[in-house]
Amino acid sequence: MNALRGPGTTLRRRLMRLVLLATPALWGLSMLLSFLIAHQEIDELFDAELVRVAQQMAGALPDEGAAAGVAASVPLASRRPATHDGGSEVKDLLVVVWDRTGNRLPVAGRGASLLPHRPGLRGFVDLELRRRDWRAFYLPTEGQGQVAVAQRVDERRELVRNLALGPLVPWLLALPLLLLALALGLERVLRPLRRLSAELDGRAADDLRPLDARGLPADLCPLVAATNAQFARVATLLERERRFTSDAAHELRTPLAVLQAQWDAALLDADGAPLPEPLRKLGEGLARMSRLVTQLLLLSRVEHRESAAPRRPVDWSALVAEAFTDALPLAERRGVELACEDRVPGGERFPLRGDAPLLAALLRNLLDNALRHSPRGGQVTLRFGADRLEVLDDGPGVAPEQLGRLGDRFYRPPGETEPGSGLGLSIVRRIADWHGLAVDWGPREDAPGFRVGLRRAGAPAAATTEAGAAVEAA
Amino acid sequence: MRILIVEDDPQLGEALARGLGALGFAVDWFGDGSRADGALATTPYDAIVLDLGLPGRDGLHWLTRWRSGAQRVPVLILTARDAVEQRIEGLDAGADDYLVKPIAIPELAARLRAVLRRSQGRPEPVWKHGALEYRPAAKAARWQGTPVELTARECALLELLLAHPQRVLPRGLIQDKLYAFEQDIESNALEVHVHHLRRKIHPKIVRTVRGVGYALGGVEDLSA
Numbered sequence: 001m002n003a004l005r006g007p008g009t010t011l012r013r014r015l016m017r018l019v020l021l022a023t024p025a026l027w028g029l030s031m032l033l034s035f036l037i038a039h040q041e042i043d044e045l046f047d048a049e050l051v052r053v054a055q056q057m058a059g060a061l062p063d064e065g066a067a068a069g070v071a072a073s074v075p076l077a078s079r080r081p082a083t084h085d086g087g088s089e090v091k092d093l094l095v096v097v098w099d100r101t102g103n104r105l106p107v108a109g110r111g112a113s114l115l116p117h118r119p120g121l122r123g124f125v126d127l128e129l130r131r132r133d134w135r136a137f138y139l140p141t142e143g144q145g146q147v148a149v150a151q152r153v154d155e156r157r158e159l160v161r162n163l164a165l166g167p168l169v170p171w172l173l174a175l176p177l178l179l180l181a182l183a184l185g186l187e188r189v190l191r192p193l194r195r196l197s198a199e200l201d202g203r204a205a206d207d208l209r210p211l212d213a214r215g216l217p218a219d220l221c222p223l224v225a226a227t228n229a230q231f232a233r234v235a236t237l238l239e240r241e242r243r244f245t246s247d248a249a250h251e252l253r254t255p256l257a258v259l260q261a262q263w264d265a266a267l268l269d270a271d272g273a274p275l276p277e278p279l280r281k282l283g284e285g286l287a288r289m290s291r292l293v294t295q296l297l298l299l300s301r302v303e304h305r306e307s308a309a310p311r312r313p314v315d316w317s318a319l320v321a322e323a324f325t326d327a328l329p330l331a332e333r334r335g336v337e338l339a340c341e342d343r344v345p346g347g348e349r350f351p352l353r354g355d356a357p358l359l360a361a362l363l364r365n366l367l368d369n370a371l372r373h374s375p376r377g378g379q380v381t382l383r384f385g386a387d388r389l390e391v392l393d394d395g396p397g398v399a400p401e402q403l404g405r406l407g408d409r410f411y412r413p414p415g416e417t418e419p420g421s422g423l424g425l426s427i428v429r430r431i432a433d434w435h436g437l438a439v440d441w442g443p444r445e446d447a448p449g450f451r452v453g454l455r456r457a458g459a460p461a462a463a464t465t466e467a468g469a470a471v472e473a474a
Numbered sequence: 475m476r477i478l479i480v481e482d483d484p485q486l487g488e489a490l491a492r493g494l495g496a497l498g499f500a501v502d503w504f505g506d507g508s509r510a511d512g513a514l515a516t517t518p519y520d521a522i523v524l525d526l527g528l529p530g531r532d533g534l535h536w537l538t539r540w541r542s543g544a545q546r547v548p549v550l551i552l553t554a555r556d557a558v559e560q561r562i563e564g565l566d567a568g569a570d571d572y573l574v575k576p577i578a579i580p581e582l583a584a585r586l587r588a589v590l591r592r593s594q595g596r597p598e599p600v601w602k603h604g605a606l607e608y609r610p611a612a613k614a615a616r617w618q619g620t621p622v623e624l625t626a627r628e629c630a631l632l633e634l635l636l637a638h639p640q641r642v643l644p645r646g647l648i649q650d651k652l653y654a655f656e657q658d659i660e661s662n663a664l665e666v667h668v669h670h671l672r673r674k675i676h677p678k679i680v681r682t683v684r685g686v687g688y689a690l691g692g693v694e695d696l697s698a
Binding site: 262265271297337 | 492641
């Protein structure tokens, strides 16, 4: 579900990149094309202008003799191309008229002497005069004289460029606005997608409620429908697995009860006679098996807990009495003292709303773990603060390299003397998680020993636990 | 003490009957509810150990029926159904205790005794805890056969502990039971009574659970 949000490959970014790169590229290409076309056409227009001026000149010369007079009567200022203004254009037109004998008539001003006479030539010629490029049009007159009209190429080019670029300016100005509009539009169009991904992202792993397709664009609906169908399949699968685990553990209880009862009855029949070693080990194995099944069942229950279970204000003293009652036999067997402490005497113990049986199971598991790791004559303390609770023991603790693995299912640090299931902390974590609590553990700060703490997720950890392994409930 | 066991698993029923028998209970064991019901009508039992998953009508059906028929005999449910809701359902139907399989027979026996001690009908006449004997009717205690002089308060405290032999009782709960209608209780009054019980009976007869309350000392500790 991170595919829509992760760096690099988000749909939104890809779409944005595509649009924001392709649009200016296409824009540039079409501008270039329209510039080239305009360039071409304006170029042709200038050529046409040269032809027109030349034809007018030639037409205005009735015969060779009167040429001078006529030429003088054609004011060059009126020869400007009709569509454009700018005196420079005409100023730079060079008009030369030759008579039949090749004498140049003084029609245009300076520079006219530069244009070579090309008797009989009709058409365009590119010339270089005084190290500048010119474009000239030669036209023979009816009296066999010749007219030539020429224009400097560089100036024409500048004109053409200016004329062709002019219309592009508004387009250029519009481009950033278009891009902005596109970006905003994309953002808006993709909002439902982001809402969807945010919803999926914010979900707990076991939240398999169908996604809400209302208000989503029609093309997203198949995706949502497919996702919901998948959710339903996963939910069925989970339910089946949950039922299997539950049934299996339940079905295991009866044969275990038979074994346990037969074992106890045999022991009672023996009437206190010391047991042979293999039989004693059998008894221990049985106890361990019972415990494992009980823990497995509890874990399966808490892992598939509906989040809608009731949450009531927690009466810690009743829960503590219950958990201590359950822990007492082990404490007695191991010769460890159990105690409960209030860090803030008189203040309320860690106010919390929750599920009492689950919290009792949590306390039971914490105490059980601590008891299993306390030396004979040691003490296990359940300590309440205003915003946390901790279980402390004075056992050897856990080697730093094993701290990280402690919450793993079935993990038991090497060298454990009391057989445990290795599920206790997983159960604790899951129940804590379900109550919005974070679990952390590490060496205790006030004395040698080990501590496991619970606090509201997001509340600061105990002062020295940052150095140890502070593990947020997943 | 006569106990009725209703358990359809033959191996389990047989072992429970044999084990509890070895612990001094007189046990009748039946594999289904209707035969147990018939036995209950004719025999005065002190307590019933009832499985829930029985062939035909299940255990809850029989329990409900007995309770509605004013049958007050203490019932202890012993089942593989361990969900909280099932436990609540069982207790609501009138069970005195709810135990989940598997359970050690000595534990079952202890729970049976506790249930018997708390029962309204015919409480166990002599409560034994190691070398301690207590007769609730006479409020008389004996330690290793020797009578122990106890005040009314000390008796009440001992009785409370013996009625919940395997529980840690919160201070508040004990005080409520001992000083039900009194106003000014000295804050250390309870400690004084505990101290007296320890002095008169055995140092380990009462176990202090610091920060929570008190529990009856274990039988193993008392023999030392």
